[in-house]
Amino acid sequence: MSLVNSHLKQEILDCCRRSVQYGLNFNTQGNISVRVPATGLIAITPASMDYDQMTADDIVVLDGDGRRVEGERKPSSETDVHLVVYRRRPDVNAIVHTEPVYSNVFGVLGQPVEAVLINMVTYSRGPVPVMPFMPSNSTEFGEAMVKVLGTCNAVIWGNHGLMTVGADLTSAFRCNVAVETAARVQHAALCLGKPHVLDYAELNLVSAP
Numbered sequence: 001m002s003l004v005n006s007h008l009k010q011e012i013l014d015c016c017r018r019s020v021q022y023g024l025n026f027n028t029q030g031n032i033s034v035r036v037p038a039t040g041l042i043a044i045t046p047a048s049m050d051y052d053q054m055t056a057d058d059i060v061v062l063d064g065d066g067r068r069v070e071g072e073r074k075p076s077s078e079t080d081v082h083l084v085v086y087r088r089r090p091d092v093n094a095i096v097h098t099e100p101v102y103s104n105v106f107g108v109l110g111q112p113v114e115a116v117l118i119n120m121v122t123y124s125r126g127p128v129p130v131m132p133f134m135p136s137n138s139t140e141f142g143e144a145m146v147k148v149l150g151t152c153n154a155v156i157w158g159n160h161g162l163m164t165v166g167a168d169l170t171s172a173f174r175c176n177v178a179v180e181t182a183a184r185v186q187h188a189a190l191c192l193g194k195p196h197v198l199d200y201a202e203l204n205l206v207s208a209p
C-alpha cells in the first residue's frame with residue numbers, strides 16, 4: 001500500500017500529460033510535486049522520464065527533508081527547489097514547473113509578464129516576476145527564487161521556464177496555464193501596440209468581495 005493516496009500519483013501523472021498537450025512542456029521538461037498536508041510527505045515526478053512512458057508508480061515519495069521513502073526512481077533534479085518552496089511557503093501544497101515558449105520569451109528578455117488579463121488576480125496574484133538566470137538544481141537557487149516569488153503564485157526562471165504554486169494541484173496547474181496564456185496575449189499585444197496593463201487599483205477592484 002502506498003504512503004500517499006494512489007489517486008494523487010495518478011493526478012500528478014495526468015497533469016504532466018496535460019502539460020505536454022497544452023504545449024507547456026516538450027520531451028522530459030518540467031516537474032510537478034504535491035505535498036500532503038496531513039503527513040508532510042511530498043510526491044514528485046522522477047528525473048528525465050518521457051511523460052508518455054511514465055506510470056503512477058514512477059512518482060517518488062519524499063519526506064519533508066527530501067529523503068526518498070517510496071519509489072525506485074531518482075526524484076526530479078529540481079527537488080531541492082521544491083523543498084525550499086514548501087519550507088518557505090506553508091500555504092503552498094503543489095508546485096508545477098514547465099518550460100513554455102511565451103513565458104520563456106519574457107524570461108529571456110528579463111521582463112515580467114504583466115497583469116494583462118483579469119484572471120491573473122485569481123491565479124498569479126498580479127504580475128509575474130523574473131528570477132535572473134542561475135543553475136536551478138540547488139537549494140541556493142531555491143532560496144534566491146523564493147525571494148523573487150514573494151507572496152505571488154508564479155515566477156519565471158530566466159532562460160529556463162515557469163514555476164507556479166498553489167494550495168492544491170488544480171490551482172497550481174491552472175495558474176501555469178493562465179500565466180502562459182497571459183504571456184501569449186502580452187506578446188501579441190506588444191507586436192500590435194501598447195498593451196493596457198491592469199494597475200493595482202484595477203486589480204483590487206476585481207479582487208474586492
Ligand SMILES: [Zn+2]
Binds near residue numbers: 097098161
Ligand atoms: Zn526546467
